[in-house]
Amino acid sequence: MLKQILEATRLDPAFCAEALRVPLRDFQDWLDQKQPLPRYVVAELCNILGVDPSKLTSRVAASNAAMIAPAVWFKLRDERLKDADRRTVALIRRLGYAVSQFERISEGQGSAAWTALSQAVLGRVDRSAPPADQGQNAAIAFRAALGLDHGQTGIGEILRPLLRRRGLLLIESPISKSGLEGCTFAVGTRDFERPCVFVNTFRSTWFRRNEIILHEVCHAIFDLANDQVSLDFRESPDEVEDFAEVRARFFAQNVLVPKSVLVHCQNRLGLKWHELTAENIARLIAETHAEQRTVLKAALAAGLIDEPLFESYLKLDCASHLKGLSERALMTHEFLSKLPQQKREEIAFLNRARKTSLGRSDLRLPISHVQRVLTAVGNQEISPRKGAELLLMDPFVFEERFRDLLPERAA
């Protein structure tokens, strides 16, 4: 059955063998059922493929793809996805397994914190209401649950750590030449399952990604129970939004830019909504941490501007103003050039530290995960080679990269 499942996922055996750190010959023997699948790879492989162990080791062949494709991979057969997208999802699923494993022995949040947050939001939403209303009410409940309802400033800088502390696995990493903007699926072992949100950083701005993250968070709260994966592609003008997409869009917009935040910005910056300049809009972007279109849509929804103003403000080019107002608008080299030498070196180290790769697929690991693993290695709670496993790294690469941080070997 493994062979059929693998064919259904469209993952390459060579990639899977490398992901499991086993020789391709061995993996091929398991696929061809020349050798039984050994127990030491079952848990990890099940997590990557999203199947139950009993199905993986079954010798009964299924008659068609619909019967055997694990739910998460079934949807990933979407023709808009490339092999690079699927490999990235597989890598992320492996990372999810590593995070769950690590949380068994460390004091991680586990899935309880996320479940509590989800329930706090779901409990405040009338599921029979229109999607825009659901999204808006869910946003209010979400901000309240995270203690964001008192502040009236942008939440972009605190969003990621807040979500991670609630047990969400958030990965932002580039997949070049991919139309995928973001996706959500569950990862981890049965008792340590949590939602994973992936955001493609390729040709994307930090402001845009704040919205994508929240869009996917909405899917994680509402849709993951029934739909193993949600996929969001770069906007296609012909695409008709379904119910879940409309809800997620309103959720993201209202979490990021509720009316109260716009009014606060208006008062603080002395804005006149009927005569905004490019610089004014740039300031709004810098303050709300949302991209131009989202800010203006929020202003339109809040009744602060009308449709003609929305259209004309959308055409204003704010990019040059924004660079002077927010570091987040700078290109990496522009940002680094402003920093003192020591800080540049620290950032360079962190960027190197968090990069891992498998074959042709790269992944940028969450910094918090990297730091927790390195701390655990330093405290001798886990071995360095275990640290390498948890960071999806070759142990020799890990040893070389973090040599100065590792405990001394004994004789």
Add this chain to the structure above:
Amino acid sequence: MTTPAETTQIPRFLILDTSILLPLIATDLLKTILQGTYDAFRVASVVHPAVKGEAEFHLSRNRKFLGRQEQLNKAFKKGAVSVLERSFLERWHSRAAADALLDQIDQKGERLNAWVDRGEAYSHAASMVLQVPIVTGDQRAVRVLIKACEPVPRPVLRFWDLVVLGFQCGWLDANACDKVRQRLREIGERLPPWLQHQSFQDGLCEFYPRLVSASHPVVGSPQPVEALDQDPRLVLGPCEDAE
């Protein structure tokens, strides 16, 4: 430190981890040491299947070990090292008992994998379940498991315990051992403190071997050097039918 006791209960086999296999291969000692240990003392060397796979994986992709895959294949073919599977354990146990032991090893290995990497986890699991010594190059993993209150069987043997045994038994001379040291340095492996700034011959007096031959003059430090040296060391006597 006081002189620890010695044990002459000769194990049937030693469990080898990837962190031992790879440096043995890189220094061309696989056959000399493992075949020598079996020929002289009838102590076999065995690896868990996870370790076999891991070693083959690294041999095929790591520049340090390029061109050395064949060494490992030959060692398995000629029996210098065996794989821990049912047929191996059936030498001493019934099929049902062998399966039960392998099942226990799998369960324990899965648990230990929370703290140490996969190959190390299953190697230590096998060592614990079968109550045989492990030979590992990852002493940091040993410290982690001891800190996690896992019952790691002692003594825990190291790469240099094997090399020094080879030196003690005359399979390797001081020059050959020093070449091992140099080779490890060339491939970027960290050397223990007693070898970092001096030759093998000069540093040997600072190393307390945990694995010794009863029928050859003792070498190395007469007193324990590290904390784990306090455990009874393994003394191998000659087998009656040894070559």
